[in-house]
Amino acid sequence: MSNCDSADLLNISIAENDPILQKIPQVNGCKFLINGELRDWNGPTFDVTTPIPKRNGEKICLGKGPLMGEVEAQEALESAVKCWNNGRGIWAQTKVQDRIAIIERFVEKLKTKRQIIVELLMWEICKNQMDSEKEFDRTILYIKNTIDALKKLENNDSTFIVEEGIFAHIRRTPLGVALCLGPFNYPFNETYCLLIPAIIMGNSVVFKLPRTGYLCHMPTLEIFQECFPPGVINAVSGMGRTTVPPIMASGKVDVFAFIGTSKAADTLQKTHPKPHRLRVCLGLDAKNPAIVFSDADLDIAVSECISGALSFNGQRCTALKIIFVHESIKDQFVQKIAEKVDQLKIGLPWQSGVNITPVAEEEKPQYLTQIIQDAVSKGARIVNKNGGTTNQSLVIPAVLFPVNNTMRIWNEEQFGPIVPITTFSDYNSLYDYLTTSQFGQQASVFSNNSDSIAPLIDVLVHQVSRVNINSQCQRGPDRFPFTGRKDSAFGTLSVDDALRVFSIRSLVAAKANKTNQAIANTIISKQHSNFMRLDYLF
Numbered sequence: 001m002s003n004c005d006s007a008d009l010l011n012i013s014i015a016e017n018d019p020i021l022q023k024i025p026q027v028n029g030c031k032f033l034i035n036g037e038l039r040d041w042n043g044p045t046f047d048v049t050t051p052i053p054k055r056n057g058e059k060i061c062l063g064k065g066p067l068m069g070e071v072e073a074q075e076a077l078e079s080a081v082k083c084w085n086n087g088r089g090i091w092a093q094t095k096v097q098d099r100i101a102i103i104e105r106f107v108e109k110l111k112t113k114r115q116i117i118v119e120l121l122m123w124e125i126c127k128n129q130m131d132s133e134k135e136f137d138r139t140i141l142y143i144k145n146t147i148d149a150l151k152k153l154e155n156n157d158s159t160f161i162v163e164e165g166i167f168a169h170i171r172r173t174p175l176g177v178a179l180c181l182g183p184f185n186y187p188f189n190e191t192y193c194l195l196i197p198a199i200i201m202g203n204s205v206v207f208k209l210p211r212t213g214y215l216c217h218m219p220t221l222e223i224f225q226e227c228f229p230p231g232v233i234n235a236v237s238g239m240g241r242t243t244v245p246p247i248m249a250s251g252k253v254d255v256f257a258f259i260g261t262s263k264a265a266d267t268l269q270k271t272h273p274k275p276h277r278l279r280v281c282l283g284l285d286a287k288n289p290a291i292v293f294s295d296a297d298l299d300i301a302v303s304e305c306i307s308g309a310l311s312f313n314g315q316r317c318t319a320l321k322i323i324f325v326h327e328s329i330k331d332q333f334v335q336k337i338a339e340k341v342d343q344l345k346i347g348l349p350w351q352s353g354v355n356i357t358p359v360a361e362e363e364k365p366q367y368l369t370q371i372i373q374d375a376v377s378k379g380a381r382i383v384n385k386n387g388g389t390t391n392q393s394l395v396i397p398a399v400l401f402p403v404n405n406t407m408r409i410w411n412e413e414q415f416g417p418i419v420p421i422t423t424f425s426d427y428n429s430l431y432d433y434l435t436t437s438q439f440g441q442q443a444s445v446f447s448n449n450s451d452s453i454a455p456l457i458d459v460l461v462h463q464v465s466r467v468n469i470n471s472q473c474q475r476g477p478d479r480f481p482f483t484g485r486k487d488s489a490f491g492t493l494s495v496d497d498a499l500r501v502f503s504i505r506s507l508v509a510a511k512a513n514k515t516n517q518a519i520a521n522t523i524i525s526k527q528h529s530n531f532m533r534l535d536y537l538f
Contacts, residue, residue: 012358012394013055025119027218029063035079036230038221041066048215051126051358051393062123065214066237073243076206076234080177081252083204083231091232092174092202095530096154097537100147103200106227107143113219120216122349126357129350139189142478143196145495151537158534167512169532172503174202175279176254183259185315187213194257197498209237212360248272259283262487281491281501285413286441287321288473293447294326301446302336308472310397313359314417318473327425338384338399358393365390368416375400375407434463440485442466442473
């Protein structure tokens with residue numbers, strides 16, 4: 001382990017005889033789950049490698065995964081369609097309390113896989129140990145909160161509404177077949193943030209496993225098989241461009257939930273033959289700005305900006321991607337942030353106190369180098385020691401100053417350890433950036449003066465979905481709305497909102513006469529309907 005100003009950057013590689021190689025988690029990735037069957041895969045495969053290289057530059061293979069094709073993708077889809085059976089399938093007709101009980105059983109079994117999933121996250125995407133543990137624990141909490149939210153939703157709907165002589169019983173019902181695609185940077189948490197609300201509402205699901213971050217799902221497939229009826233959950237792996245378009249083109253997907261790039265989302269949506277029938281929820285690109293006023297607490301601003309920009313090497317949609325600092329404090333701010341960045345520790349994910357690890361995507365170092373070179377060629381400076389230095393999969397964070405609108409870094413989402421800084425002197429330059437940006441997820445504002453913050457808030461809330469005061473951008477807590485404007489999102493993912501994404505309000509209504517009231521009372525008292533009921537879920 002070493003600081004970012006060290007000349008010896010070889011500590012992100014592993015010697016050929018290092019005993020740590022014997023501790024690589026042993027997971028059989030050549031399995032897939034379709035129609036309740038956990039099958040062995042005997043077809044073509046892809047190598048699952050770690051971003052951590054051997055000292056001699058060789059890749060370290062963690063395992064293999066099925067390179068599934070259109071045939072297997074269609075089989076997974078047909079399994080989900082059969083399970084749904086136009087709403088008459090076993091899962092759609094399962095009582096809500098029984099679905100909840102199955103998910104609770106699933107969670108208890110999932111907890112026993114914590115250690116191996118954390119280890120796989122560290123090896124496969126190089127997320128440090130603390131953040132890998134946090135990803136698992138947050139997922140468990142998310143599932144528990146989702147269960148509580150559904151109980152509250154169901155209990156609130158355990159009533160009748162009478163309007164204009166008509167009574168109605170209104171509840172949320174599943175939409176049908178959901179296609180869920182999670183990202184590589186939070187392959188466990190964000191996949192489950194799509195998957196769990198989809199299935200708990202009664203939908204059947206096909207979920208595409210990310211190529212990077214694939215193995216962490218292997219310990220859970222057998223739990224899905226054990227806990228859920230056949231066809232509720234079907235897993236597809238391989239090349240997304242091969243497996244996903246045929247599924248969408250079938251027209252049999254009712255809900256498309258995707259976390260990734262807007263370009264990929266646009267392409268996939270266009271393949272659906274009936275887009276007006278497709279419910280969509282998308283978490284997409286972002287270019288979240290931080291705005292630091294002259295009256296900000298610089299220690300807080302610097303600390304939050306570094307954490308916001310460089311946690312998990314900046315590989316987060318919620319990361320701060322550009323910083324606007326007031327002209328009057330630019331020198332002080334830039335110096336402080338450069339010094340603090342140089343103190344960050346680089347190393348391997350399981351080493352204590354490590355902040356910077358190898359980046360997860362193989363081609364990312366080359367891309368980041370191009371972005372940095374473009375900025376430098378147009379007047380920016382790398383103001384921290386060794387900024388932008390690469391060593392195989394490691395990229396030392398680069399603090400760039402001053403950046404301007406002629407540079408690629410101004411508009412492109414770098415999704416990596418680059419901290420671009422520019423200046424502002426009045427609100428108009430901020431407004432120009434905010435209103436012309438194609439992104440609109442979040443922003444952070446640093447100031448101790450309410451008079452500075454208030455005017456900006458009233459503009460920001462019409463350009464981004466969340467404004468953070470004196471703190472970095474972030475997703476949580478998961479009960480808060482997580483969404484975005486413009487090209488950053490479509491739909492809202494939070495514990496409560498996600499339940500609505502994967503369901504629709506349905507109602508049974510009748511004229512409020514004695515005959516109809518007697519029919520309704522009989523159905524409820526004899527518990528003849530899963531939909532019409534007045535029970536309470538504790």
